[in-house]
Amino acid sequence: MATIPPSPAGDQTKGDWWHAVRVLDEPTRVFRSLAARPRWLFPVVLLVAVSGVVAFGTPTTTLRSQVEAQLQSVQQQNPDRVPPEARERALERAGSLSNRLLIFGGGAALGLASLVIVAAVLQLLFGAAASRTVSFRDELAVVAHAQMPQLLGAVLVVAVVAALKLEQLTLSLGFLFDADESPFLARVGEQLTFFGAWKVYLLAAGNRVLTGGKTVTGPLAIVGGLWVLVAVGVAAVVRLLVG
Numbered sequence: 001m002a003t004i005p006p007s008p009a010g011d012q013t014k015g016d017w018w019h020a021v022r023v024l025d026e027p028t029r030v031f032r033s034l035a036a037r038p039r040w041l042f043p044v045v046l047l048v049a050v051s052g053v054v055a056f057g058t059p060t061t062t063l064r065s066q067v068e069a070q071l072q073s074v075q076q077q078n079p080d081r082v083p084p085e086a087r088e089r090a091l092e093r094a095g096s097l098s099n100r101l102l103i104f105g106g107g108a109a110l111g112l113a114s115l116v117i118v119a120a121v122l123q124l125l126f127g128a129a130a131s132r133t134v135s136f137r138d139e140l141a142v143v144a145h146a147q148m149p150q151l152l153g154a155v156l157v158v159a160v161v162a163a164l165k166l167e168q169l170t171l172s173l174g175f176l177f178d179a180d181e182s183p184f185l186a187r188v189g190e191q192l193t194f195f196g197a198w199k200v201y202l203l204a205a206g207n208r209v210l211t212g213g214k215t216v217t218g219p220l221a222i223v224g225g226l227w228v229l230v231a232v233g234v235a236a237v238v239r240l241l242v243g
Contacts, residue, residue, distance in 0.1 A: 060095030153195030
């Protein structure tokens with residue numbers, strides 16, 4: 001049975017902040033510590049906190065721009081679907097407290113659900129092939145800490161948008177495709193971001209540690225393939241909903 005190489009002396013006793021921050025530059029060391037002593041609560045608290053930062057820190061102009069883009073996408077497919085009165089109401093509510101609370105609640109709930117689902121799926125995939133037992137708690141600890149790049153990215157985007165008074169800031173591959181000529185590919189590209197790719201690598205690195213693998217190549221192919229499949233699935237659902 002494969003064993004996990006021991007983490008450096010003292011890593012298991014380091015605080016939650018250390019694990020959350022150092023996973024960005026020393027993932028193998030952090031994941032070895034988490035494999036010996038799984039923990040996930042602190043990253044979950046950070047997820048909820050960042051959801052609040054995004055909801056209440058995003059400028060109203062940016063929220064209005066996002067709503068405007070969504071309405072235009074719907075109207076391109078069905079000009080009569082959104083009456084002018086409904087359009088004005090949606091734009092007026094974009095920066096309201098109720099809408100920000102909705103963004104906060106929805107973002108936090110979606111983020112938490114995503115952690116649980118991803119952990120369950122990866123435990124099933126990697127646990128079946130591993131020569132050691134991979135528990136749901138082990139996988140949840142990896143998934144929770146692997147989200148740190150995306151949380152960092154969300155805070156950075158809000159800060160840059162607010163500081164530079166931008167209407168929107170996109171760090172995805174969506175710019176590679178013309179939204180009018182290839183709307184489906186553009187939506188797929190929008191799901192593939194720099195911080196998302198960083199998260200994929202951390203998920204692969206964490207599962208390499210959990211399974212006792214020698215290289216990150218195999219886990220990276222599995223997690224990366226799932227990432228692309230999810231992006232295609234999200235784009236397909238959006239296409240069905242808005243055309």
